[in-house]
Amino acid sequence: MKRPRYLLRISIAIPRLLLLFSFVLLSSAPGILSSRLVTLGSIEIFKTHEWLPSKPTVYFHCQGENKTILPDVKKTHVLYTFKGEESWQPLTELPDKKCKRCGIYEKDNLKPDDVYDEWELCADDFVDGKYIHFKDNEFNATFICPGCTASTGSTHTSASNTRSSAKKSHVLLVIVICILASLLMTIGAVAEYKYWQKRKREQDQARFLKLFEEGDDFEEELGLGHVI
Ligand SMILES: *[C@@H]1O[C@H](CO)[C@@H](O)[C@H](O)[C@H]1NC(C)=O
Ligand SMILES: *[C@@H]1O[C@H](CO)[C@@H](O)[C@H](O)[C@H]1NC(C)=O
Helix, strand or coil: CCCCHHHHHHHHHHHHHHHHHHHHHHHHCCCCCCCCEEEEEEEEECCCCCCCCCCCCEEEEECCCCCEECCCCCCECCCEECCCCCCCCCCEECCCCCCEEEEEEECCCCCCCEEEEEEEECHHHCECCEEEEEECCCEEEEEECHHHCECCCCCHHHHHHHHHHHHHHHHHHHHHHHHHHHHHHHHHHHHHHHHHHHHHHHHHHHHHHHHHHHCCCHHHHHCCCCCC
16 A cells, blocks of 8 residues: 555654744743843932932943943932833843842042942842842842843752753753654655655556566566566
């Protein structure tokens, strides 16, 4: 019996779908391919450090990087919220395992700049892509970093552990799918080759028989009598 052609089509299509699926999985997995860009979600300052009442120039700065001036933040006790797409965003990018020493400052024309606060900004501190930094009497800010997302854990280490193990199982899943896909692809290719071979043999046979019926002295001519 001939194997239906559509079965072959399916056996070729499945690995392709699997590959596509693993690609989608990869690109949707946070923290694998996506970067750890940190944006400012909101900020409220509680004071300015000048003694003359004036509009402050507030900026965010990480050691060794450029200052990011927050152009809108001028008034105290006003909650400024941001979409993350403002011209001065993102603030910085976090490496995987290392923290950055960053802070919020106020420009001062006479003295060195005033410090609202300076702290270690770590990818692990983000819970569901969000991190709130609050300093009494100074400011309250939320930072957004979807690529930094850690699962909610009680302690620092357990949070980062679950995150990295979740990431590992994600990667493992992708690898398994890729191996499965290439295996199926190989099987599909072999099946197609076998099918093609079989068809060719059948066609040859049919042609042979036709020739045989047409010519009486066909056997002698080709000397292939023993085959049939
Ligand atoms: C800092 O700013 C300068 C000038 O705007 C730019 O050339 C440089 O690439 C920036 N550096 C970083 C780390 O963003
Ligand atoms: C800081 O701001 C966030 C977001 O606006 C808010 O949920 C939180 O309650 C604030 N925390 C304090 C101590 O004001």
